[in-house]
Amino acid sequence: MKLSLSKEIKLPTAALGLSSIPKSDHVLVSCFNGSVLLLDPAEESWKQVGTHSSYASGVVTVLDGKMAVSAGYDGVLQWHDLQSNKTLAVEKIHNFWSWQLKASPDGHLAASVTGQYLCGGYKYEPGKEKEPSIKVFDTTTRATIAAFNHLPPVLSAAFSPDSTHLAAANMMGDIKVWNLKTKELVREWNTPDFTSWGVIKSHHYIGGIFDMHFSPDGKRLLVCGMGPMRDPMAGNGKQTWQEFDWQSPEATKTREIKDDERGRGLMETLCWHPSMPVFCMAGRMAQGNWNTAIFSSESGSLIQGIDNKTRITRGIFLENGRQLILAGAKSQGAPEKGKWKEFGRLFIYDVSP
Amino acid sequence: MKRRPSQSTSPHCVESEHTWHRRKFLQGLGTGIAGSMFSWSGLMTPQMFAEAAKKQQKSCILLWLCGAPSQFETWDPKPGRPTSGPFGHIPTRIPGIHFSELMPHCASIADKLSVIRSMKTEPTEHFQGIDRLNRGAAPRPPFVRPTLGSVLGQQLGQLESPIPNFILLDPCPEGNEFKSFKRGNWAGWLGAEYGPVRLGGDYKIPDVQKLSDITTQDHEEREALRRFLTRKFENERQSAAAASQNAAFERVKGLMSCADLFDLEKLPQNDRERYGQGTFGQHTLLARHLVENGAPFVMVANGMPWDCHVFQHENYQMLVPDLDNIIYQLVTDLEDRGMLENTLVVMMGEFGRTPWLNASRGRDHYPNAWSMAMAGCGIQQGVVVGETDQDGIEVIDKPFDEKNLFATLFSALGIDPYAAYDLPGLPTFHRVEQEASPIKEVLL
Numbered sequence: 001m002k003l004s005l006s007k008e009i010k011l012p013t014a015a016l017g018l019s020s021i022p023k024s025d026h027v028l029v030s031c032f033n034g035s036v037l038l039l040d041p042a043e044e045s046w047k048q049v050g051t052h053s054s055y056a057s058g059v060v061t062v063l064d065g066k067m068a069v070s071a072g073y074d075g076v077l078q079w080h081d082l083q084s085n086k087t088l089a090v091e092k093i094h095n096f097w098s099w100q101l102k103a104s105p106d107g108h109l110a111a112s113v114t115g116q117y118l119c120g121g122y123k124y125e126p127g128k129e130k131e132p133s134i135k136v137f138d139t140t141t142r143a144t145i146a147a148f149n150h151l152p153p154v155l156s157a158a159f160s161p162d163s164t165h166l167a168a169a170n171m172m173g174d175i176k177v178w179n180l181k182t183k184e185l186v187r188e189w190n191t192p193d194f195t196s197w198g199v200i201k202s203h204h205y206i207g208g209i210f211d212m213h214f215s216p217d218g219k220r221l222l223v224c225g226m227g228p229m230r231d232p233m234a235g236n237g238k239q240t241w242q243e244f245d246w247q248s249p250e251a252t253k254t255r256e257i258k259d260d261e262r263g264r265g266l267m268e269t270l271c272w273h274p275s276m277p278v279f280c281m282a283g284r285m286a287q288g289n290w291n292t293a294i295f296s297s298e299s300g301s302l303i304q305g306i307d308n309k310t311r312i313t314r315g316i317f318l319e320n321g322r323q324l325i326l327a328g329a330k331s332q333g334a335p336e337k338g339k340w341k342e343f344g345r346l347f348i349y350d351v352s353p
Numbered sequence: 354m355k356r357r358p359s360q361s362t363s364p365h366c367v368e369s370e371h372t373w374h375r376r377k378f379l380q381g382l383g384t385g386i387a388g389s390m391f392s393w394s395g396l397m398t399p400q401m402f403a404e405a406a407k408k409q410q411k412s413c414i415l416l417w418l419c420g421a422p423s424q425f426e427t428w429d430p431k432p433g434r435p436t437s438g439p440f441g442h443i444p445t446r447i448p449g450i451h452f453s454e455l456m457p458h459c460a461s462i463a464d465k466l467s468v469i470r471s472m473k474t475e476p477t478e479h480f481q482g483i484d485r486l487n488r489g490a491a492p493r494p495p496f497v498r499p500t501l502g503s504v505l506g507q508q509l510g511q512l513e514s515p516i517p518n519f520i521l522l523d524p525c526p527e528g529n530e531f532k533s534f535k536r537g538n539w540a541g542w543l544g545a546e547y548g549p550v551r552l553g554g555d556y557k558i559p560d561v562q563k564l565s566d567i568t569t570q571d572h573e574e575r576e577a578l579r580r581f582l583t584r585k586f587e588n589e590r591q592s593a594a595a596a597s598q599n600a601a602f603e604r605v606k607g608l609m610s611c612a613d614l615f616d617l618e619k620l621p622q623n624d625r626e627r628y629g630q631g632t633f634g635q636h637t638l639l640a641r642h643l644v645e646n647g648a649p650f651v652m653v654a655n656g657m658p659w660d661c662h663v664f665q666h667e668n669y670q671m672l673v674p675d676l677d678n679i680i681y682q683l684v685t686d687l688e689d690r691g692m693l694e695n696t697l698v699v700m701m702g703e704f705g706r707t708p709w710l711n712a713s714r715g716r717d718h719y720p721n722a723w724s725m726a727m728a729g730c731g732i733q734q735g736v737v738v739g740e741t742d743q744d745g746i747e748v749i750d751k752p753f754d755e756k757n758l759f760a761t762l763f764s765a766l767g768i769d770p771y772a773a774y775d776l777p778g779l780p781t782f783h784r785v786e787q788e789a790s791p792i793k794e795v796l797l
Binding site: 053 | 420440525629630631632635655656658662707709713
């Protein structure tokens with residue numbers, strides 16, 4: 001498999017969330033300035049379908065592409081009808097940010113995760129939860145069907161391929177999996193390999209699991225982030241993914257990125273190819289050769305690494321598997337003659353076998 | 354060291370009598386040469402000193418926000434602008450003034466604070482910025498200007514005090530540039546005795562416990578002998594270094610007598626919970642307690658957590674609310690105890706942070722326009738002075754630098770900012786150079 005850059009699209013501000021739309025070549029992008037955009041990559045044009053009062057952190061499509069759901073650092077969930085181009089509902093669902101929003105593969109559920117990191121101990125251990133850190137919504141009725149507890153901040157979530165289970169992970173590397181039918185917690189474990197406590201600077205916790213995905217067969221859970229650092233302000237922890245057999249009693253770690261195939265930097269997004277046995281991990285490169293890489297899901301080995309010199313926050317393969325789209329941002333930089341740069345980015349890569 | 358068995362010179366003497374006479378002899382020698390050095394142990398306990406100090410002592414607590422906190426996420430938010438970041442702003446008790454939404458407690462006591470939004474300084478790197486904002490002037494090697502704590506320790510401190518005149522509470526052994534600064538010469542031309550006593554960690558005083566295998570009597574005899582010999586050396590050689598070291602030993606012995614003051618476990622649990630569980634909150638509470646017991650200057654630090662080139666907003670969601678609560682608890686506690694009018698509280702770092710985000714979505718160093726705050730002794734209440742432009746890029750009204758700031762701090766504490774140091778053989782230095790004006794708007 002090979003990626004080749006087809007297009008780079010500039011956006012006014014950083015892109016945080018990204019979603020494809022079934023049976024469409026348009027995509028949805030959520031941005032720093034709170035805007036939710038319906039974007040045509042071919043025309044490089046967009047129209048705004050929603051606005052949050054702070055960073056719009058995530059957007060997903062549900063109900064076969066008829067509806068888009070967006071969430072933001074304003075703690076608000078918005079429901080956008082993509083056919084009428086109207087926002088149908090705006091609801092405050094969290095007291096703090098929505099860190100990530102995910103949709104179930106069948107489009108009937110959406111989940112948002114939250115939680116503010118507050119000082120809870122002498123070494124700045126995270127404080128206790130003040131509200132449920134995970135909320136799950138029925139996309140047809142827009143009702144909350146589940147609220148789960150986890151130590152905040154909870155940074156990522158994932159639905160299983162059959163939409164029966166939900167996983168969520170936090171800054172401390174704690175991973176939990178719930179059965180959505182029974183609402184029972186079925187598995188929980190910890191991986192210490194994504195969390196730092198700064199020794200040189202930042203004498204508190206930072207890092208965590210920034211994204212997670214179940215494998216296409218639902219048997220494994222893939223997570224990503226950045227390896228531990230003595231000086232988090234260097235941002236030079238190892239680029240890391242780990243895979244777990246979540247159904248085993250101990251949630252055994254089955255694989256992880258090979259040490260000689262990774263550099264350093266924060267990895268923020270994972271996505272599986274719809275038909276080929278590969279997955280993509282992307283983020284920011286502090287040191288190394290790539291910030292975006294394709295791995296074999298069979299061997300776990302690196303197939304191709306790319307450096308687009310950007311902090312990538314979300315990546316998706318299109319439904320047809322022929323394109324990989326990445327959303328992120330470059331440095332905002334100082335304004336020039338009073339004009340701020342367009343520092344958001346969308347990268348379109350063609351995928352060839 | 355193995356002690357030699359004592360040898361009596363007379364068959365009629367007993368060991369204890371020789372011991373007693375030797376101790377008194379050495380004490381007498383010391384008393385004759387430098388009587389004031391003994392005065393604290395005989396005349397004044399820590400408790401008595403604290404009572405006397407409460408009546409007249411001015412003090413300063415410096416909350417040193419090392420690493421440089423962002424003005425956008427604290428005192429000078431820019432909502433709706435490209436530089437705003439994800440946090441909003443909230444009104445304060447000062448009409449028309451808003452702070453970051455992360456600071457609701459400070460917003461509720463804004464009418465007790467003075468905020469300067471127009472600090473404009475030069476150093477762009479940590480070590481130089483820490484040095485500049487602690488000494489109040491650019492370096493002029495080979496001369497080393499004393500830090501704020503050293504000057505205030507000298508000016509406000511008491512010679513006989515068992516409590517150190519300059520206390521640095523910082524549990525962090527690392528910190529890159531701040532670590533380098535901590536290892537340097539804090540007291541400069543004032544001499545080592547005006548450097549900080551550095552404490553922190555487990556809220557105890559490390560390495561200041563009498564050796565368990567010697568008696569108190571032995572300990573005092575050794576100390577008296579050391580003092581006698583050192584003073585003899587000073588007189589014969591006119592050694593400033595020996596005088597400084599002698600004073601340093603005095604401080605150590607004073608610490609031993611007031612060790613309990615540094616034990617947070619002796620403070621009410623309710624107080625400890627109010628200040629927050631983190632290191633910085635606990636040490637700020639300790640600072641309040643030390644000032645309450647006569648400490649003239651306490652600097653509270655915790656390494657360099659504010660230097661958020663990476664994970665800016667992920668860190669500040671925790672750091673700022675923690676600081677917000679700490680400032681609120683400290684200022685209201687001081688006021689409730691009738692101490693605020695005699696205690697100057699200073700809250701600052703070494704510069705600010707960039708209006709724009711870098712490639713990691715962090716903020717980098719920015720001395721061009723930044724904010725700090727003060728409260729208490731000699732300071733107006735409910736004042737915000739200076740202004741930056743709509744994006745916080747430039748100061749557009751009343752820029753102030755470190756000299757203006759130090760002139761303000763000294764003036765607020767009733768110390769002549771322009772007095773010259775008495776330094777025979779050295780160029781003339783003043784506490785504040787070039788007669789830089791204080792920030793009049795914040796002075797009572």
